[in-house]
Amino acid sequence: MDRARDAGPLARARARTAWLFLAPALLVLVLVAGWPLVSTVWLSLTDSRLDAGHQARFVGTDNYLRYGPAPDAWDEEAGGYFVYDDATGAALLYRPDTDAFYDWDTGAALAGPVDRAAVFAWHGLLADPVWWRSVANTVFYTVVSVSLELALGLAIALILHAHLPGRGLLRAAVLIPWAIPTVVSAQLWGWMLNDQVGVVNAVLLDLGLIAERIAWTAEPATALAAIIAVDVWKTTPFMALLLLAALQTLPNEIYEAARLDGVHPVRLFARVTLPLILPALMVAVIFRTLDALRVFDLFYLLTSNADDMLAMSVYARRQMIEFQDVGAGSAAATAVFAIAAAATALLVLIGRIEPEGRR
Amino acid sequence: MRLPPAYRLRRHAGRVAFYAVVAGLMVYTLFPFYWAVVSSLKTGPALFDTRLWPESPSLANYVAVFTEQPFARAVANSAIVAGATTLVSLAVAVGAAYALGRIRFRGRRTVLMTILGVSMFPQIAVLSGLFGLIRWLELYNTLGALVLSYLIFTLPLTVWILTAFMADLPRELEEAAMVDGAGPLTRLRRVLLPLMAPALVAAGLLAFIAAWNEFLFALTFTLTNDQRTVPVAIALISGASAFELPWGQIMAASVIVTVPLVALVLVFQRRIVAGLTAGAVKG
Numbered sequence: 322m323d324r325a326r327d328a329g330p331l332a333r334a335r336a337r338t339a340w341l342f343l344a345p346a347l348l349v350l351v352l353v354a355g356w357p358l359v360s361t362v363w364l365s366l367t368d369s370r371l372d373a374g375h376q377a378r379f380v381g382t383d384n385y386l387r388y389g390p391a392p393d394a395w396d397e398e399a400g401g402y403f404v405y406d407d408a409t410g411a412a413l414l415y416r417p418d419t420d421a422f423y424d425w426d427t428g429a430a431l432a433g434p435v436d437r438a439a440v441f442a443w444h445g446l447l448a449d450p451v452w453w454r455s456v457a458n459t460v461f462y463t464v465v466s467v468s469l470e471l472a473l474g475l476a477i478a479l480i481l482h483a484h485l486p487g488r489g490l491l492r493a494a495v496l497i498p499w500a501i502p503t504v505v506s507a508q509l510w511g512w513m514l515n516d517q518v519g520v521v522n523a524v525l526l527d528l529g530l531i532a533e534r535i536a537w538t539a540e541p542a543t544a545l546a547a548i549i550a551v552d553v554w555k556t557t558p559f560m561a562l563l564l565l566a567a568l569q570t571l572p573n574e575i576y577e578a579a580r581l582d583g584v585h586p587v588r589l590f591a592r593v594t595l596p597l598i599l600p601a602l603m604v605a606v607i608f609r610t611l612d613a614l615r616v617f618d619l620f621y622l623l624t625s626n627a628d629d630m631l632a633m634s635v636y637a638r639r640q641m642i643e644f645q646d647v648g649a650g651s652a653a654a655t656a657v658f659a660i661a662a663a664a665t666a667l668l669v670l671i672g673r674i675e676p677e678g679r680r
Numbered sequence: 681m682r683l684p685p686a687y688r689l690r691r692h693a694g695r696v697a698f699y700a701v702v703a704g705l706m707v708y709t710l711f712p713f714y715w716a717v718v719s720s721l722k723t724g725p726a727l728f729d730t731r732l733w734p735e736s737p738s739l740a741n742y743v744a745v746f747t748e749q750p751f752a753r754a755v756a757n758s759a760i761v762a763g764a765t766t767l768v769s770l771a772v773a774v775g776a777a778y779a780l781g782r783i784r785f786r787g788r789r790t791v792l793m794t795i796l797g798v799s800m801f802p803q804i805a806v807l808s809g810l811f812g813l814i815r816w817l818e819l820y821n822t823l824g825a826l827v828l829s830y831l832i833f834t835l836p837l838t839v840w841i842l843t844a845f846m847a848d849l850p851r852e853l854e855e856a857a858m859v860d861g862a863g864p865l866t867r868l869r870r871v872l873l874p875l876m877a878p879a880l881v882a883a884g885l886l887a888f889i890a891a892w893n894e895f896l897f898a899l900t901f902t903l904t905n906d907q908r909t910v911p912v913a914i915a916l917i918s919g920a921s922a923f924e925l926p927w928g929q930i931m932a933a934s935v936i937v938t939v940p941l942v943a944l945v946l947v948f949q950r951r952i953v954a955g956l957t958a959g960a961v962k963g
Contacts, residue, residue, distance in 0.1 A: 637804045
């Protein structure tokens with residue numbers, strides 16, 4: 322409002338009070354969010370492991386991308402990597418500190434040069450096809466489920482916005498899937514989609530829509546479809562309620578005027594309603610996109626967690642906890658964070674451009 | 681939306697179609713839960729038929745969940761964790777919300793955006809860092825680890841909702857007290873807090889539900905059955921062998937943990953909707 326007031330002693334006292342009141346919350350957030358986030362990024366630059374007794378060292382960006390011998394060929398005693406030269410059939414020791422090759426048995430330095438392309442390869446997160454497969458799975462899941470939720474949520478919001486008897490009941494009904502824990506929804510749907518005894522296969526068989534039982538969660542394609550179906554079921558209500566709240570802020574006069582003018586409802590929706598709720602719609606889309614990109618529970622619980630059926634978060638946790646490779650897992654976690662940040666920036670940008678373009 | 685007179689004939693057909701859509705929607709949202717209830721009442725081979733109502737309903741699965749699985753402990757753990765997380769979040773958030781909702785100061789918007797950002801960032805991004813923190817505080821495999829880590833999403837949520845609510849309270853409320861020489865803490869406690877009951881209920885409910893449902897941290901930071909919460913317990917329910925999942929028990933457990941949530945949602949649906957949409961609409 323007025324800059325003069327911002328600088329006065331009163332304003333300074335006000336600011337002091339504000340920061341004092343904020344302090345506990347900010348301290349907690351630094352402790353449980355800020356510090357762990359920085360710490361994860363730091364761990365991604367080390368070769369930390371969960372196993373006790375492992376001395377972690379700084380390895381730079383090796384967890385992301387590294388050209389060299391396979392990480393599991395490291396030999397602590399020899400102080401280097403065991404590499405096998407396919408071309409000559411020789412067992413060699415590669416020491417990173419001297420960047421040179423030695424004979425594995427005698428430890429003598431090699432006379433001739435070694436063809437590095439034959440013994441080295443790309444390693445790390447960005448060279449791991451399993452990681453890229455989980456990125457593809459997660460992005461596909463995010464785009465399809467958020468689009469479906471937006472379309473369905475908008476339809477439900479419009480239905481709830483119309484004055485119909487029993488609206489409260491319907492609103493409560495759509496809230497129920499939202500309140501059910503994700504783990505429980507995964508189990509409910511896992512049970513319904515069970516290949517041998519599930520109700521979905523039974524009904525589809527009875528209706529003659531399928532010839533034999535489908536193992537929904539075993540194949541990557543149907544598993545993704547199943548996961549999307551569960552997510553749409555669970556989170557469409559959230560979308561619908563956000564959009565309904567936006568619809569309810571619109572002034573009634575516009576609609577009265579449009580009705581008197583005989584504007585067709587579809588036209589009215591496209592020209593008036595949609596542009597007016599677009600900001601709220603973008604907020605809802607950003608929320609849901611970020612939520613979908615960090616998906617863990619549904620993939621973890623509904624699939625067998627085979628290499629081709631991971632989500633990004635599942636991949637990162639698997640590296641970190643199951644394979645105990647905290648460095649590699651933290652690199653994946655950092656990448657998830659970067660992808661989420663990039664997605665937010667992109668959506669904010671789209672949200673800014675779109676309304677201007679329409680005017 | 682009303683249609684002009686020319687469309688009147690079509691309107692009846694439209695009405696019917698509209699209610700068909702509404703009915704379909706109800707079935708879609710409610711059937712999976714209904715099916716869980718029905719399945720939980722079936723035992724033995726009856727579990728595998730697809731009749732819409734059990735022939736001979738039985739509560740055997742409900743008994744089994746408590747006798748054959750460490751489920752009672754899990755429910756108690758979840759209640760403790762979700763309750764404690766909610767109380768801590770509300771206590772810490774009220775002060776922050778007062779600053780953000782009622783005081784004009786430089787940096788206010790930045791703080792709000794940071795808090796919103798924290799609530800949205802992927803939990804996996806803090807997992808290894810939190811793991812280190814929790815081990816350092818010697819909280820690994822305790823309920824304290826969960827209360828601490830859950831603050832990462834419950835605190836932003838409660839701050840955000842309470843801020844939106846506080847900002848809407850009229851200025852005059854505080855001004856009268858200010859004339860009487862009351863400081864900010866007194867004004868918050870004596871004037872604003874008594875009016876905040878609805879917002880505290882909405883924020884508390886959403887925090888409680890979020891903490892009650894959390895899976896990733898609970899799976900990672902606890903190890904033994906006596907520290908596990910309900911979502912992990914349900915995910916890990918196992919039968920005699922990997923091939924014989926006790927589906928009846930899983931469904932019974934699912935119903936048990938969902939019923940209180942459904943009841944809360946039905947009773948407080950207006951508050952919950954107000955909480956969910958707080959801030960989101962105002963941007």
